[in-house]
Amino acid sequence: MLRSCAALLRTPGAPRGRPGAPRRSFSSEKVVQKDCALPNPSWSKDLRLLFDQFMKKCEDGSWKRLPSYKQFFSKTFQGFQTLYLDPSLVKGEEHAQLFTRSFEDGLGFEYVMFYNDAEKRVLCFLQVGPHLQGAPGFVHGGAIATMMDSTTGTCACRAGGIAMTANLNINFKRPIPLCSVVVIDSQLDKVEGRKLFVSCNVRSVDEKTLHSEASALFIKLDPDKSLRKKR
Numbered sequence: 001m002l003r004s005c006a007a008l009l010r011t012p013g014a015p016r017g018r019p020g021a022p023r024r025s026f027s028s029e030k031v032v033q034k035d036c037a038l039p040n041p042s043w044s045k046d047l048r049l050l051f052d053q054f055m056k057k058c059e060d061g062s063w064k065r066l067p068s069y070k071q072f073f074s075k076t077f078q079g080f081q082t083l084y085l086d087p088s089l090v091k092g093e094e095h096a097q098l099f100t101r102s103f104e105d106g107l108g109f110e111y112v113m114f115y116n117d118a119e120k121r122v123l124c125f126l127q128v129g130p131h132l133q134g135a136p137g138f139v140h141g142g143a144i145a146t147m148m149d150s151t152t153g154t155c156a157c158r159a160g161g162i163a164m165t166a167n168l169n170i171n172f173k174r175p176i177p178l179c180s181v182v183v184i185d186s187q188l189d190k191v192e193g194r195k196l197f198v199s200c201n202v203r204s205v206d207e208k209t210l211h212s213e214a215s216a217l218f219i220k221l222d223p224d225k226s227l228r229k230k231r
């Protein structure tokens with residue numbers, strides 16, 4: 001059964017702890033991570049419809065659903081750390097969680113992204129939960145910026161390799177009502193050396209409202225240079 005936004009807010013005694021965090025099977029010590037980019041009971045009809053529609057488009061291979069986890073698998077993290085970071089800069093790794101996946105189901109960001117390699121494009125279907133409020137009844141601008149950064153960042157990394165945001169320029173045009181579903185459409189516009197230029201817009205599901213637009217610059221990380229602490 002789908003739970004509405006209001007129902008979520010009324011839910012008493014929501015489970016404590018770290019929902020969706022890796023579960024350890026003590027018999028095998030194997031870490032099982034929940035894929036957060038799959039439907040859960042908090043997803044609205046709109047989000048489910050978009051998900052189903054694009055899962056169909058994945059059948060011919062043109063689109064690919066991107067799985068999403070609260071924590072990076074240790075291999076990914078260690079690879080990033082070894083190549084790019086001074087280990088002394090990395091603290092609290094054991095408690096680290098992806099920001100956008102650190103809310104209880106339905107309260108924060110509920111989303112799934114799909115990637116089209118031929119078009120170098122990422123679509124993010126996003127349901128904005130009640131704990132993302134900024135102005136009364138509307139989503140906080142920082143929450144919108146977060147998801148624009150994540151979507152354009154995913155587009156940049158998929159198309160060009162590991163990169164970090166150097167610049168994100170947003171125009172907020174119409175506020176996004178809390179608990180609504182929006183579509184973030186991003187694409188790689190240009191590559192110049194290590195620079196990846198990506199743009200995106202946020203629209204309502206019926207495409208009638210343009211909520212926000214952004215252009216972003218990502219810099220592909222250079223292993224020879226690395227992000228080591230500058231002295």
Ligand SMILES: CCCCCCCCCCCC(=O)SCCNC(=O)CCNC(=O)[C@H](O)C(C)(C)COP(=O)(O)OP(=O)(O)OC[C@H]1O[C@@H](n2cnc3c(N)ncnc32)[C@H](O)[C@@H]1OP(=O)(O)O
Binds near residue numbers: 154157221227
């Ligand atoms: C793991 C998988 C996850 C995959 C999942 C990903 C999804 C999540 C995405 C979230 C992404 C983030 O939030 S990232 C977090 C927020 N971002 C950061 O913290 C990044 C902080 N900034 C940095 O560390 C650095 O500035 C870098 C890495 C961006 C760039 O440093 P660098 O590698 O030393 O490059 P640098 O030589 O300075 O610049 C290279 C070229 O880019 C130009 N350039 C550099 N910055 C800018 C700028 N702001 N505006 C214009 N141009 C710029 C330079 O002029 C130069 O041009 P020319 O002389 O060559 O012409």
